[in-house]
Amino acid sequence: MSRMYRVKIAGRWTEAPKWALDLPFEVRPMRGFTVAAWPHWRPTLELLAKATARAKRKLEWVRIHDHTGTRREPAHPFGWVVTETGEMFLCSYDKGTALHELAHLISGDSHGDAWARRCFELHRIWLRGAAIKAADLEVTRYLSGRREWKRRFGERPPKQPVPKSSWVTAGRRAAAAGR
Numbered sequence: 001m002s003r004m005y006r007v008k009i010a011g012r013w014t015e016a017p018k019w020a021l022d023l024p025f026e027v028r029p030m031r032g033f034t035v036a037a038w039p040h041w042r043p044t045l046e047l048l049a050k051a052t053a054r055a056k057r058k059l060e061w062v063r064i065h066d067h068t069g070t071r072r073e074p075a076h077p078f079g080w081v082v083t084e085t086g087e088m089f090l091c092s093y094d095k096g097t098a099l100h101e102l103a104h105l106i107s108g109d110s111h112g113d114a115w116a117r118r119c120f121e122l123h124r125i126w127l128r129g130a131a132i133k134a135a136d137l138e139v140t141r142y143l144s145g146r147r148e149w150k151r152r153f154g155e156r157p158p159k160q161p162v163p164k165s166s167w168v169t170a171g172r173r174a175a176a177a178g179r
């Protein structure tokens with residue numbers, strides 16, 4: 001575990017590692033965020049820093065959640081972004097969710113064709129191997145994503161199961177490993 005620094009972020013005292021304080025945007029952990037949740041977030045937040053710089057976009061702050069140990073799906077979206085102000089909220093720490101939100105920030109589009117196309121492009125820049133297809137498939141939950149899949153691959157995408165938050169899937173993996 002990295003050394004923690006006690007800092008005041010958005011009016012609230014919190015413990016954060018140096019790598020999080022060095023990011024080009026302010027990271028705002030939710031109330032009750034535990035220090036054990038930081039490592040989950042590191043690869044995704046560092047990716048977001050590199051990807052926003054490359055796209056010449058600016059994020060002011062990113063609010064992040066901690067649902068360690070949850071068995072139930074959190075009752076709110078995996079992510080959200082306000083493109084005008086550069087404010088992002090992430091619940092699920094998988095890279096695909098961050099890239100989904102970044103595609104909104106870059107394209108200025110909601111879930112239309114410009115957004116879907118940008119998602120597929122971002123997956124190919126920032127993800128590797130099987131993670132690319134998995135993230136593409138997530139985007140095919142939207143009509144625009146199905147159109148983009150068909151445009152690229154010439155066939156309809158397979159139907160997707162109901163998405164699970166990374167907190168729930170990690171919890172399941174941990175439970176399976178403990179058996």
Ligand SMILES: [Zn+2]
Nearest residue numbers: 065067074091
């Ligand atoms: Zn959440």
Ligand SMILES: [Zn+2]
Nearest residue numbers: 100104110111
């Ligand atoms: Zn979206």
